[in-house]
Amino acid sequence: MDLLIFSDNSRAHDYFSTFRRNKFFSGPVYYSLNELKKRVNLAEIKNIPTLIYLDRSTLSEEETGSLFRFLTRKCGIYWGLIDPQNQTRDIGALFQQGGADYAGSSVIQDGISLKRLKGVQKYLQEYRKVIIDNPPDKGQAGILNNLIPVKQGWREIVPGKEYTFFLMYIEMDGKSEMEKKYGPSNLAVALNSFRDYVESSLQPYSGRLWIWSRFGGIVLFPFSPDNNGFIYSAFRMRLFKELYDVEGSLFPNFISLRIVLHAGNLVYVKENTGQVISDTLNSLFHLGQKYAEKGNLYVTEEVFQYLPVGLKDYFVPAADFDGRRIIRMKAPGH
């Protein structure tokens, strides 16, 4: 998260004197108040969550109110107020207007610390449902430390060796109802057509069906940190799902899909995929079968960090699973 301070007060640097360089915040960077609009607009374009502190010691009540309104309209910009002279009469109103922190004279005296800013982050995440993409803590499930990227895609992959993959779990909801509703041969034809659809939709993004069992399966994408075509393909598939229902699906009703995107290491095998023992695969199956709710697409925290910034606004935090942070895609509809 970026940290920007706007103040025309020469003592502004002192407010953050106890603040230490850390992995959670970049900054603080100090600007004069007359640069606020320009800098905030730039920060909004960058689409990185940004925490702004506004020093009101040289501002009138009207000027402060006008800047609050400006900041509140900005996407991905969160703001707090520094008030060295305790001029603000109604602090609660600040939060009602979208504020995330208030630092009066006593707070400033002690200095604004990392602990305080982490508290602001926690407040934004828990109560304002903001997704802030922090680096994982030690021991937290993550793949950043032991990546085995695949630079040349499938050409490079040799069976029996371990690589990092992006994985997609995809399965139709309502299996048993479908078994009852449709005859076995009609169902088999419709399911085969669904499998072809999954395969042809993901192939252009280097996705390969790896495990398939009638109603769904696992698709593998070779991992490359620079290539987020995997996430785009899943997002796109979900966005266009209902057009598939209209044109491609052989089922008379709209189908419902559970999709989970995960990333991790596993030993690639071509055959006997049912016998693969892998924590990554295990987690994915658990998420797909025990956690995912009907019709939803989820990404694990391992995947979320690779989401193109523009897509992040369409995800919201979901309940954690097995100590792992899970993020759900909002459902597109009409």
Add this chain to the structure above:
Amino acid sequence: MKKNPYLERMIIDSLARSMHVHQMVKLAVRVISDYDLYQRSGFPESIAIPQIDAARQIVRDIEQSGLITRFVEVLIDVHENGEMGRKIPISFLPQIIKEIESMGYAYRIQDGIFIESGDGVKTKGWGVLREGSFYDFSFLRVDIVGNTELVRMYPEKEISRLYSDLQELFGRLVENREGRVWSWEGDGGLAAFYFSNKNIDATICGIEVLLELFLYNLLDRPIKKSLALRAAVHTGQCRFLNNTEQIESETLKRVNLIESQQTEADNLTISPGVYSDLGGKLASFFRPFEISSQNFLYNYRLRWK
């Protein structure tokens, strides 16, 4: 379509081998309604015209009228379905079809017509429509919202990239569904759909334009502001002219009106004639709204839950 003497010879041989002169004339009349073989050939009516001469005359006349593909469509129809309950197998039909396909056309079984195939030249009338004739179309009209403001706000280079991206996107999606872009005015355009599923094709194309534009806005747009479109689909009769700019039609006026006055940004609005053709699944994407007493239009937009 270019003149193809080889194709004409094949059709002449095919007619001469497959049917009597009387039957040839009946087929010719299906293409040129007032066709009179005796008048065209100069034979006196008291003399029976030899089969080969009749076939030559008919094919020459049809070729000169630019209706060769239409005539072959009739041959395919009688070969498949017979006439008046009688089967009429047409000799050399596969070879004739293959020759037409080699000229950049494809036979569209659902509609029983030849149209320009994907990789060849694409005309606004699919190589099928006749200048000045009336046909039923479905029209998709799209327009950029706030064009003037965008042009004022951003440098010309960025705006021209934006609009050319949109034009490319629109053209690609329309042609994927066998539609044709009839006009593009920089900030919006008009596409026509003609074949049997024209209302469904135009509607799905409109939805695809909105969804693709949504992704473009998220990931590729060159300016800070999101690009918003209004889209509308309407169906009705319209006179076809190769110079589509000159077409004047109530159907076109109506689609423009629906788009400009009854559609909000990022929405697709369709008229009742289109809606009634969609089928249950696709129709469920749309919400009706009343524009005057008992007069409804139907609206789609991408919503997030």
